[in-house]
Amino acid sequence: MTIIERLQQYKELEPHKIALIVDDIQYTYGELYDAILSVDINNTSHIVNHTQSKETLKTKVLLIQELSFVEQLTQWLGALYKDNIPMVCHNEMDKAYVDELARIIAYEGVPPLADFGVLTSGTTGRPKPLWRRERSWRDFFDIQNNIFHINKDVKIFLQGSFSFTGVSNMVIAALWAGGTVVTTSSLRPSRWIQLIEEYNVDHIYALPTKLRLLVRHCKSNLSSIKYIIAGSQVLDRQLMEQLQHICPDMEFILYYGASELNYITYCTGKEWLEREGTVGRPFPTIQIAETDNVIYVTTKYHIEGIPNTYTVNDCGYIDSDGYLMFNGRAGDVINKGGYKISIPEMELYLQSLQGVSEVAIIDITDEIRGEDYVVYMVLDGEARLNEVIDFIHNKRPSVEWPKAIIEVPMLPLTECSKVDKRKLKEWYNKG
Numbered sequence: 196m197t198i199i200e201r202l203q204q205y206k207e208l209e210p211h212k213i214a215l216i217v218d219d220i221q222y223t224y225g226e227l228y229d230a231i232l233s234v235d236i237n238n239t240s241h242i243v244n245h246t247q248s249k250e251t252l253k254t255k256v257l258l259i260q261e262l263s264f265v266e267q268l269t270q271w272l273g274a275l276y277k278d279n280i281p282m283v284c285h286n287e288m289d290k291a292y293v294d295e296l297a298r299i300i301a302y303e304g305v306p307p308l309a310d311f312g313v314l315t316s317g318t319t320g321r322p323k324p325l326w327r328r329e330r331s332w333r334d335f336f337d338i339q340n341n342i343f344h345i346n347k348d349v350k351i352f353l354q355g356s357f358s359f360t361g362v363s364n365m366v367i368a369a370l371w372a373g374g375t376v377v378t379t380s381s382l383r384p385s386r387w388i389q390l391i392e393e394y395n396v397d398h399i400y401a402l403p404t405k406l407r408l409l410v411r412h413c414k415s416n417l418s419s420i421k422y423i424i425a426g427s428q429v430l431d432r433q434l435m436e437q438l439q440h441i442c443p444d445m446e447f448i449l450y451y452g453a454s455e456l457n458y459i460t461y462c463t464g465k466e467w468l469e470r471e472g473t474v475g476r477p478f479p480t481i482q483i484a485e486t487d488n489v490i491y492v493t494t495k496y497h498i499e500g501i502p503n504t505y506t507v508n509d510c511g512y513i514d515s516d517g518y519l520m521f522n523g524r525a526g527d528v529i530n531k532g533g534y535k536i537s538i539p540e541m542e543l544y545l546q547s548l549q550g551v552s553e554v555a556i557i558d559i560t561d562e563i564r565g566e567d568y569v570v571y572m573v574l575d576g577e578a579r580l581n582e583v584i585d586f587i588h589n590k591r592p593s594v595e596w597p598k599a600i601i602e603v604p605m606l607p608l609t610e611c612s613k614v615d616k617r618k619l620k621e622w623y624n625k626g
Contacts, residue, residue: 198333199276201371202228214370216377216394217265224373227269234273243297256300256312258293259283264378267357268366271311275329280305282312283358285322287609292321300324306499313360313498315454316613325454326499332364332457335496336371338479339458343448344398344422347373351398352391354378354405355612360454361426365400384412397421402612403430407553410437420445426452429539429554431546432471435464449475451521453507457496459483460519470514472543474521483519485512490519532564534594541595545570548586550578553606555614557623559598567598571619574602 196204202224205212210225222230236242241258257274259281261267267283274281284293305312309326316322345351351369353376355362369376377394379386387409390396397419401409406425420442426449435447447464451474460483462475477483482493490511493504510522523539538556545554553573561567574580580602588596601623607615 197275198329198367198371199231199272202231202272205370205373209373212373213375215265215268216375216390218379218381218390220265222265227370230265230269231272231276234270234276236270236274236277236279241293241297243300256280256282256305258297260288260293262286264357264380271357271363275310280309280311280326282314282324283356283363285314285358285609286356288322296324309499313363313454314358316359316609328499331496331498332367333371335457336368340368340372342461342478343368343424345369345372345374349374349398350377350394350396351375351400352377352387352396353400354382354387359612361400361402361452364457365424384408388413388417391417391419395419398424400424402426403434404553404606404608404614405612406438407434410434410441411552413441415441417442418444422446422448424448424450426450429542429546430467431543432468433547435468439464451475451519453492453509455498455501455507456492456494456505459492459494462518466518470518470520472520473514473518474511475519476517477519483513488512488522529558529566529568531561531566531568531594536568536595538568541568545572545587548583550575550583555606555616555619556597557616557619559620559623561598569623570597570600571603571606571622572600573604573606 205224206228211223213221214224214227215222236257241260243256243258257270257279259267259270261270271281271283306326308328310329312324312326314322314324340346345368349369349372351374353362353365357363357366366376377390377396379390399420403425406423421444423438423442423445425447430449438447439445448461449464449467450458450461452458458478459481460475460477462473466475467473484491488510489506490509491504491506495503497505509524511520513519523537527538529536529538542554542556545551551572552575555571556568558566558568574583580600584600607618609615
């Protein structure tokens with residue numbers, strides 16, 4: 196059964212059940228399916244014609260540039276329904292880059308079996324197109340939904356653009372299960388909390404950057420929350436304890452995945468606390484291996500054009516109990532005059548310090564040592580930057596001291612909820 200056939204089934208069986216809540220507007224499964232049928236692809240922002248191959252009749256790629264979450268979702272589904280290949284552009288992509296992307300797609304073509312495209316998050320460069328078969332998501336939905344406890348009764352809150360692979364996958368997986376997705380365009384945590392309480396939400400899907408914003412602004416218990424699902428960004432014990440405090444009946448689930456490979460490993464909060472730094476054990480049917488500190492993943496739920504065993508050059512090792520201990524992406528290392536400093540490990544250490552709320556490290560060029568790094572830091576209300584600096588200088592060797600530690604009220608985020616390190620570098624270079 197395809198994604199569209201599944202939604203058609205829900206329209207026929209439970210047309211009045213709520214599928215989507217965007218702020219205070221509710222959409223039933225019947226209304227969602229009717230909206231899919233009414234999508235006019237000729238009004239989609241950018242249509243790219245690519246060379247037709249013998250294996251497929253899909254000759255049009257739809258680059259969807261809508262800012263509205265509902266429009267992003269319905270146009271994506273509408274394109275699937277009409278046998279076109281949708282790709283939702285990141286909101287921050289300007290017209291010049293969308294035009295460039297269209298030329299690249301027209302020139303390079305699309306893999307023969309591709310049903311839709313996704314874009315990388317672009318945190319280290321310009322977003323790049325990746326191509327997927329629908330079944331690379333669809334056939335894994337029941338597996339991931341079982342791990343994440345997502346079923347027809349779920350009400351899951353998330354915030355972000357549908358262009359972010361994690362968001363789009365989670366949304367479609369929840370709809371596949373017949374559940375309800377709750378979201379908002381607002382970046383204000385107070386609005387998130389209001390929606391969670393108003394609609395009795397039981398799941399939250401968010402990266403740690405947004406979870407930190409949530410705990411900072413939450414003044415009451417979110418007693419309806421049963422599960423929090425988080426991606427494998429820098430996590431710390433303090434955040435886990437804060438989440439448990441505001442969501443006393445919550446079970447935390449951490450996952451590790453990649454746009455190229457789908458979900459790879461997962462663990463509970465309890466398992467993470469027992470093995471800080473782990474990203475868990477493999478999902479069912481997924482295999483992992485490590486060679487020379489590089490992680491290799493064997494899965495059939497990957498993008499088009501890569502083998503079943505593949506690496507995205509993430510580093511780590513597998514412990515004696517089969518848990519993957521994650522060390523970050525290869526190249527996330529500062530070579531400071533021959534002394535190597537792991538950026539993920541240093542961020543994790545700084546994040547663990549008393550009074551430190553959020554941390555981000557950027558690498559910089561140093562005339563003497565070749566490379567160095569600068570820390571941007573958000574502190575709790577009682578903490579003082581000079582005290583944090585003194586503590587680091589007393590506890591770490593001088594070669595590991597950052598070039599500078601800059602206090603900011605908030606770290607800038609990309610629309611994919613990751614720290615915008617390009618923006619931080621712009622801030623630093625402007626002095």
